[in-house]
Amino acid sequence: xxxxxxxxxxxxxxxxxxxxxxxxxxxxxxxxxxxxxxxxxxxxxxxxxxxxxxxxxxxxxxxxxxxxxxxxxxxxxxxxxxxxxxxxxxxxxxxxxxxxxxxxxxxxxxxx
Amino acid sequence: xxxxxxxxxxxxxxxxxxxxxxxxxxxxxxxxxxxxxxxxxxxxxxxxxxxxxxxxxxxxxxxxxxxxxxxxxxxxxxxxxxxxxxxxxxxxxxxxxxxxxxxxxxxxxxxxxxxxx
Numbered sequence: 001x002x003x004x005x006x007x008x009x010x011x012x013x014x015x016x017x018x019x020x021x022x023x024x025x026x027x028x029x030x031x032x033x034x035x036x037x038x039x040x041x042x043x044x045x046x047x048x049x050x051x052x053x054x055x056x057x058x059x060x061x062x063x064x065x066x067x068x069x070x071x072x073x074x075x076x077x078x079x080x081x082x083x084x085x086x087x088x089x090x091x092x093x094x095x096x097x098x099x100x101x102x103x104x105x106x107x108x109x110x111x112x
Numbered sequence: 113x114x115x116x117x118x119x120x121x122x123x124x125x126x127x128x129x130x131x132x133x134x135x136x137x138x139x140x141x142x143x144x145x146x147x148x149x150x151x152x153x154x155x156x157x158x159x160x161x162x163x164x165x166x167x168x169x170x171x172x173x174x175x176x177x178x179x180x181x182x183x184x185x186x187x188x189x190x191x192x193x194x195x196x197x198x199x200x201x202x203x204x205x206x207x208x209x210x211x212x213x214x215x216x217x218x219x220x221x222x223x224x225x226x227x228x229x
Contacts, residue, residue: 043220
């Protein structure tokens with residue numbers, strides 16, 4: 001049972017445009033959501049997070065939106081840069097002390 | 113070192129053999145996690161240590177898998193009687209405090225790629 005789902009395995013975006021990565025979850029007890037980025041042969045690195053009391057969190061070019069009623073979150077990258085090309089994982093946890101449950105990832109390719 | 117260190121980076125073994133994977137977390141991090149990532153999948157939780165004790169081992173797939181952290185720092189993931197299905201990248205992560213902390217940041221190592229022939 002996949003509790004965190006990323007239904008788009010890949011996304012291709014032109015440099016300078018917006019990248020939108022989507023994530024759905026099924027467990028209504030999830031309270032904390034995170035995005036990680038992973039380059040080949042490296043471990044995932046933390047990108048941005050959001051708690052359920054918020055619906056938006058912004059950090060530079062990266063913004064995460066949370067829609068709790070739809071159990072959906074999205075990551076917006078604008079403007080997209082070639083260095084953003086990586087696999088992006090959505091993750092969720094029940095509370096701030098709980099383990100992370102990861103989605104299957106979306107491979108983003110940003111082309112010039 | 114500054115980051116989470118995992119050894120070996122690559123391990124090829126034969127079915128039925130015993131394997132140990134080591135994780136050296138960031139100094140001072142009390143929480144340590146093991147995840148497994150199979151091809152085309154996201155990291156899958158295995159076990160989490162808070163200090164020396166396993167706070168949550170609900171992700172270990174069966175009793176062939178075992179992990180220790182005897183001094184609250186370095187951890188070893190042990191796999192007995194390996195099977196081809198155990199082939200994956202085993203990721204270790206650490207954090208300063210339990211769970212995801214204020215920022216949600218787990219610091220991951222580069223992983224140990226295990227191939228069981």
